[in-house]
Amino acid sequence: MTMSCLVHALSLFESAQAPRTQCSVRLAKPKVLIPPSPSAAFPSSAATGSFFPFEFPEKKRRGAQEMAGLLSKVSRSGSCCRAQKTAAWFPVAVICFVCSYSILDAFTWHPVAVAEAEWRPGRDGQSTVLQKGKGHSESSDKPLVPVRGPFVPQSRRVRFPDHRWRGYPLPALTAQPFGRLGNVMGEYASLWALARIYNVTAFLHPSMKAKLHFFDALSLPEIPGAFVRSEWQDVRKTGSFFAYNYTNIERAAAGLLGPKRFCLKPYPFEIHLFNPFKEELRREFVFPKRVQEKVREILADVQQKWQSANNSTVLPVLVGFHVRRADYVRYAAINFRASLPEDKYFTRALSHYRQKFPNEVAFVVASDDMAFVRQRLGHYPDVFFSSGESAADDMALLSSCNHSIVTMGSYGFWTGFLAGGEVVYPDLHLSRSYRFSRAMYQRANLTNFIPVSAD
Numbered sequence: 001m002t003m004s005c006l007v008h009a010l011s012l013f014e015s016a017q018a019p020r021t022q023c024s025v026r027l028a029k030p031k032v033l034i035p036p037s038p039s040a041a042f043p044s045s046a047a048t049g050s051f052f053p054f055e056f057p058e059k060k061r062r063g064a065q066e067m068a069g070l071l072s073k074v075s076r077s078g079s080c081c082r083a084q085k086t087a088a089w090f091p092v093a094v095i096c097f098v099c100s101y102s103i104l105d106a107f108t109w110h111p112v113a114v115a116e117a118e119w120r121p122g123r124d125g126q127s128t129v130l131q132k133g134k135g136h137s138e139s140s141d142k143p144l145v146p147v148r149g150p151f152v153p154q155s156r157r158v159r160f161p162d163h164r165w166r167g168y169p170l171p172a173l174t175a176q177p178f179g180r181l182g183n184v185m186g187e188y189a190s191l192w193a194l195a196r197i198y199n200v201t202a203f204l205h206p207s208m209k210a211k212l213h214f215f216d217a218l219s220l221p222e223i224p225g226a227f228v229r230s231e232w233q234d235v236r237k238t239g240s241f242f243a244y245n246y247t248n249i250e251r252a253a254a255g256l257l258g259p260k261r262f263c264l265k266p267y268p269f270e271i272h273l274f275n276p277f278k279e280e281l282r283r284e285f286v287f288p289k290r291v292q293e294k295v296r297e298i299l300a301d302v303q304q305k306w307q308s309a310n311n312s313t314v315l316p317v318l319v320g321f322h323v324r325r326a327d328y329v330r331y332a333a334i335n336f337r338a339s340l341p342e343d344k345y346f347t348r349a350l351s352h353y354r355q356k357f358p359n360e361v362a363f364v365v366a367s368d369d370m371a372f373v374r375q376r377l378g379h380y381p382d383v384f385f386s387s388g389e390s391a392a393d394d395m396a397l398l399s400s401c402n403h404s405i406v407t408m409g410s411y412g413f414w415t416g417f418l419a420g421g422e423v424v425y426p427d428l429h430l431s432r433s434y435r436f437s438r439a440m441y442q443r444a445n446l447t448n449f450i451p452v453s454a455d
């Protein structure tokens, strides 16, 4: 039996209640690259004035403790083919060969779901007897939906018709919310997309529902009954915190980790799965009528002001402009050795749209540092500022514009993704891979995302 234990070399957050997975080998001591602010990516409203009133309760930090999350155990049949020191070795070998072949054949090559009886837990109770077929690359057969990933093709998926939990088929996925609005939306969208791609049960965790309460059209069902942390097994992205390797999460969704309940961690944000579901995800993140009406009024007011300033009857195109600042200045410096895009990028991004829509464009700016954006952008007559009552209101405002300009961070990503037009983003030189970077957007086939140099 081979046991391999993958320790996250760099991971920052851990749910306080998460059961510690035992690890027989310590591979690396993690480095903490982000200073222990409650949620490095998203400031609390206390830190940013009252601009973001949605303060999400933060997990207790574990400082520099490792996230010994992923215990990948691959069970191999140790007893069957052991060399027999007997004259009868030949028939035994033949039987073993036939057995192994049929096991491999049954689990690896048949393009149909494997029946429940054929799945057996490994000795540790967690692993599966499914083995990767030699020479059968996981990406070699085409997914049903045109996403980059999913990592587990249709032919290797496993379903368990007889395993149900409170009426729902297993496996089942959920995710406790990490971070603030933009991240939590990403976590929800990841669950939603996995449910669609893998036809797997996915539940809305009650705290996630609380954090996304203003979206009243979320379609994922809530966990039926109480959420008991210990009944859900963690499944994590692997490699470093910045590697964004979701293979294991997708393996769980594909049934390769058994008919269990899984809790996705940390910050599952599978941006590469979103694009084929753009319209559907936009319908998930629909704001209540009341908010939509208010937004319509604000935008009509912007257009009117622009018209009177221009002495024009043209209705200007609306470009939402989100500027992430606050704690992200430090976050970007420490983790990506980058400074946030400023004036040069702002000028280029604005002129991109001014050239595209000559004398017909108005910009609507929101930020977690309104003083900064007013100072930097206040002198442009075609720039208007959000009055910024809440993160959700600003999301509603920016995502109702026709096109977008974003800087860094998940919040900006969602404003652009939901607005649905062009999204100008800064093409930054970063010291490591970043979720909202050119490489990732291209991989995600987000062809409406336009890189603009920030140098």
Ligand SMILES: *[C@@H]1O[C@H](CO)[C@@H](O)[C@H](O)[C@H]1NC(C)=O
Binding pocket: 146, 147, 445, 447, 448
């Ligand atoms: C990428 O997206 C474009 C539309 O934006 C679509 O036509 C194309 O098929 C997609 N390609 C892949 C490989 O998903």
Ligand SMILES: *[C@@H]1O[C@H](CO)[C@@H](O)[C@H](O)[C@H]1NC(C)=O
Binding pocket: 169, 199
């Ligand atoms: C999805 O799963 C459900 C329940 O397991 C099953 O009834 C249904 O046929 C599946 N749909 C597809 C398209 O495979």
Ligand SMILES: *[C@@H]1O[C@H](CO)[C@@H](O)[C@H](O)[C@H]1NC(C)=O
Binding pocket: 006, 238, 239, 245, 246, 247, 248
């Ligand atoms: C992603 O993680 C899986 C599981 O740990 C590993 O097998 C695979 O090689 C990783 N992929 C990359 C590109 O690192």
Ligand SMILES: *[C@@H]1O[C@H](CO)[C@@H](O)[C@H](O)[C@H]1NC(C)=O
Binding pocket: 311
């Ligand atoms: C606005 O347009 C009207 C009619 O075209 C013109 O008489 C007036 O001078 C213009 N005002 C300004 C400030 O350009």
Ligand SMILES: *[C@@H]1O[C@H](CO)[C@@H](O)[C@H](O)[C@H]1NC(C)=O
Binding pocket: 306, 309, 310, 359, 380, 381, 382, 383
């Ligand atoms: C329209 O107004 C914007 C500022 O509101 C200005 O930049 C632009 O030059 C004006 N265009 C015309 C034709 O007056």
Ligand SMILES: *[C@@H]1O[C@H](CO)[C@@H](O)[C@H](O)[C@H]1NC(C)=O
Binding pocket: 299, 317, 318, 400, 401, 402
């Ligand atoms: C631009 O956005 C506004 C506000 O949401 C909307 O009323 C208008 O129809 C949009 N224009 C286009 C061309 O989509």
